[in-house]
Amino acid sequence: MMTENTRTYDVVVIGAGPVGENVADRTTVAGLSTVVVESELVGGECSYWACEPSKALLRAVLLRSDAAHVPGLDPAVAGPLDPAAVLAHRDRMSGNWNDEGQVEWLESAGVELLRGHGRLAGPREVLVHTPGGDAVRLRARHAVAVCTGSRAALPGLLRGDDLRAWTSREGTSAQEVPGRLIIVGAGVVGTEMATAWQALGSRVTMLVREEGLLPRLEPFAGELVVERLREAGVDLRFGTTLSTAKRLGGQDDELVVTLSSGEEITADEILFATGRAPRTEDIGLETVGLTPGDWLTVDDTLTVTAVPGEWLYAVGDVNRRALFTHQGKYQARIAGAVIAARAGGSAPDTTPWGPHTATADGGAVPLVVVTDPEIAAVGLTTLEARRTGRGVDVVDYEIGHLAGAVQYRPDYRGRARILIDPDRRTVLGATFVGPGVAELVHSATVAVAAEVPLERLWHVVPAFPTLGEVWLRLLETYRDRQAQ
Incomplete structure (x- = not known):
């Protein structure tokens, strides 16, 4: 026979992926009692079925591609991969789909874990059906954070x-x-x-x-x-x-x-x-006036705008602002600070250089595509600029002309593009394609997010011979064009 008991916390988090973990960590540090509800593995999609395993599968692929073109290496590196070894590495990187390590981290952070399927049951309430058949009603004094992420959308x-x-x-x-x-x-x-x-x-x-x-x-x-x-x-x-x-x-x-x-x-x-769809079809949205299966619209504090009272938050993929793990974790830090501030928590400010608002989900979202060749990008693209009627100056450079690129591999093929605001003379977007370009994306993100003027970028000196020298070549290309 199913039994039900009620527990009360300051904060209830639904979903123990990277986003939920970070929300819970921030609110716990703030001195707020926090429980996380998880129906699958603690660590979420990224740890077991997305970022970690996919990059583990691709690591050997890209290394082989690069090594096969470097003089002096044994030609054997261009031979077939060992699938069993690659899959075993993938399994290790996914923790063999065992979340004991992640659970230990939650415990060390002082966050309580409740396994089971959690559904909203009205304002500030979450009903959890546990694997053992019991029901636990969770009441939140201050906040409920929905961090259930997204799933594959099937035709x-x-x-x-x-x-x-x-x-x-x-x-x-x-x-x-x-x-x-x-x-x-x-x-x-x-x-x-x-x-x-x-x-x-x-x-x-x-x-x-x-x-x-x-x-x-x-x-x-x-x-x-x-x-x-x-x-x-x-x-x-x-x-x-x-x-x-x-x-x-x-x-x-x-x-x-x-x-x-x-x-x-x-x-x-x-x-x-x-494509992706939100994991909101069975989390009780109807009990708070929302539609099951919908994305959850939030403001820059990650508060769900359609629910009054500033108690419901949607963080990460589920709000559709930027479907990347790193952006979800960023949002989680903001949401945790917002919840703590509204609850009068005692945690140090997690965003000491600005207000408790998510400002990095618009024009400066970095991404890396681990293909052969790699792709790294941030900010505006030419298509987006054209679609929105935004005037930009487009600057391209062949990365393979760099000494650092030829050192990387003699037949290096790649391309860099930056978009410049001709009036403000700042970088609005950047895209790099080629072996090893993933490490260029953070410098581009700093330039875009900080709106660094070109006049200052001229004094950011890249080390020689590295791929980072592409920044100097892009600026030189733009200067020469302007001089014509």
Whole structure:
């Protein structure tokens, strides 16, 4: 027989991923009693099915690509990868899907954990159904923070069938290399998984509705990735949609898909990388006047605007401001400070150089796409500038002309672009494509977020010979153009 008991805390956090952990840490440091509710693994999507495992799969792929082009290295580095070793490394980086270490961290931070499925049950109340069948009603004196993240959005043709399609979760956690893999989608997940599984031995076919990859980035970024994927053997089908897909069953358990052209393709697995949806369909939103399954709109304090009383917060992916782990953790620090301030907490200010508002979710969101070649970007793109009617000066430079790039690998191919506000003479956006460019993104983020004037950037001297010298070359290119 199910029993119910009631517990009261200052703060209740639903979701123990990186975002929920950071909210709870900040409120606990502020002296507020905090409980975190989690129905899966403590550490969340990033630790077990996204950032950590995907980058572990890709690490050997990119290292091999670079090493194979450096003179003096054994040609054997260009040979096949060891899939078992790569998958074992991925398992270690994912903690073998065991969250004991994460639980220990919560305990050391003084945060209480309650395992179970949490649903809002009215203002400042969360009802949790535990794995043991009990119900625990949590009452929050000050705040409830929804940190449930997002999940893969699947197309309608998958509803009610037995296709057993992969999403990003299966794509990053599979224990065997599929012989033939179809990937549907043109975004980050699709391109990274195509890069990884093709290198591990799969024959990958990508079905892309658009006419290129990574449509939200600068076009040259997707073009360089397309070139390398094709060289690696990936079959890219642009302007193609999926009409039907079904699992044949039988000994081989193959699946067959029909394309919009009428062509049929047979494969062993199919991965849908077609976007994200909020994990809000079953968290009791209806009890506070919200619609289940919706994204949660917040203001810059991460407070849900449609719920009165300033007690409900939505932090991370679930608010759709910026679907990146690093941005979610940033929001969590802000939300924790806001909750503490409103509750009269005693924690030191976690944002001592400004107000308790999230200001980095708009124009200065950094991202890295771990493909071959890597992509790093922050801020505005030319497409966004054109769409919004914003006047910008576009400055390009071939990274392969740098001494640091040639030291990296003699056949280095890459490109850098910055967008400059011609009136204020500040950098509005930057995109880098090429081996090793991920480490350039923070300098770009500082330039964009701090609105550093070009006159000051001239005095930021890059070390020689490094890829960072691209900043000097971009400024020189812009200066020479202005002088004409």
